[in-house]
Amino acid sequence: MASQRSKKKAVPETANRYQVKSLEKALLILELMIDEGRDLSITEIGQRLGYGKGTIHRILGTLRDRKFVRQYPATKLYGLGVRTLTIGTPSKKENFLRKSMVPFLRELHLQCRETVNAAVNEYNQIRYIFRLESEEMLRISTPAGARFPVHCSATGKIFLSYLSNEDIKRIHGGKNTLKKMTDRSIGTIAELINAVETVRKKGVAYDDEEALNGVYCVAAPILNAKGECLASISISTPKNRITEEKSDQFAKMVMATARQISDSLDAS
Incomplete structure (x- = not known):
């Protein structure tokens, strides 16, 4: 009988052991907004990246507080914030x-x-x-x-x-x-x-x-x-x-x- 340890998914050798998952998710959300070139809803972000709405909402809240994203009151959609001016092309x-x-x-x-x-x-x-x-x-x-x-x-x-x-x-x-x-x-x-x-x-x-x-x-x-x-x-x-x-x-x-x-x- 195989041990429980043998069933655990192995981490690929190429994976970065020091990768911060929450940071990776935040960057993927920003990259998605940049690539799409338009405002996005939480639902659409979740569908594109496969994250739960709760996770996305928390990440967007942090990015919004730091002004890397903004939410438009009329549409409730999220877009890039003013801080991206300092790092964008x-x-x-x-x-x-x-x-x-x-x-x-x-x-x-x-x-x-x-x-x-x-x-x-x-x-x-x-x-x-x-x-x-x-x-x-x-x-x-x-x-x-x-x-x-x-x-x-x-x-x-x-x-x-x-x-x-x-x-x-x-x-x-x-x-x-x-x-x-x-x-x-x-x-x-x-x-x-x-x-x-x-x-x-x-x-x-x-x-x-x-x-x-x-x-x-x-x-x-x-x-x-x-x-x-x-x-x-x-x-x-x-x-x-x-x-x-x-x-x-x-x-x-x-x-x-x-x-x-x-x-x-x-x-x-």
């Missing part, structure tokens, strides 16, 4: 940012009824990663992926405001003159630093036909918990539709939306 980080911003940007779009944008800073240029166009006949159309120099765009000035003046000089190669996109563009480093100082004080930046003739833009920063600028959002409108009152309204709208997005990232 650039494309994964950008996708997470875009997904986090979209609900708030849609609401901003309804409020202002003008073109709403989100941009990131890339090699001293602004690259737009999301856009909702105005439904007005005359509107601003900036395709996603379009680029503008940081010194002549509202979104660019936002990013520059989180750099030191010495860094601003350095990234422009020590040159004092800047390429002017329009007659109203900032043309020197000294002018740029003065403009950036104003942005630092007000927390909002303007582009009054500096990047494109006939286009007025107001922008605000998206910050992480450390106060670092991850992205910038903006409202763009034809200059002939802007008034001082409307400019003030747009500034308040875009700043409020930027704070909401930043707070949501902090809470993720």
Whole structure:
């Protein structure tokens, strides 16, 4: 008669004796979310990985507390959290940012009824990663992926405001003159630093036909918990539709939306 010991399943020689099972399960859940590229339910995670709902719920709770996953109240589904920004690839980080911003940007779009944008800073240029166009006949159309120099765009000035003046000089190669996109563009480093100082004080930046003739833009920063600028959002409108009152309204709208997005990232 075979002994009980002989019936015990042997551990493969290739298995890691120091493997932590709970950690392995947590990593497999994160990998599943990354591979799927979408939010998942506890049931779906269990079906895909073969874990019980109780186990998954406990692991997700820990990951949520550490901000590696987030649960969306409306759907109860789980997705990647803000902490994955620090370890993800650039494309994964950008996708997470875009997904986090979209609900708030849609609401901003309804409020202002003008073109709403989100941009990131890339090699001293602004690259737009999301856009909702105005439904007005005359509107601003900036395709996603379009680029503008940081010194002549509202979104660019936002990013520059989180750099030191010495860094601003350095990234422009020590040159004092800047390429002017329009007659109203900032043309020197000294002018740029003065403009950036104003942005630092007000927390909002303007582009009054500096990047494109006939286009007025107001922008605000998206910050992480450390106060670092991850992205910038903006409202763009034809200059002939802007008034001082409307400019003030747009500034308040875009700043409020930027704070909401930043707070949501902090809470993720």
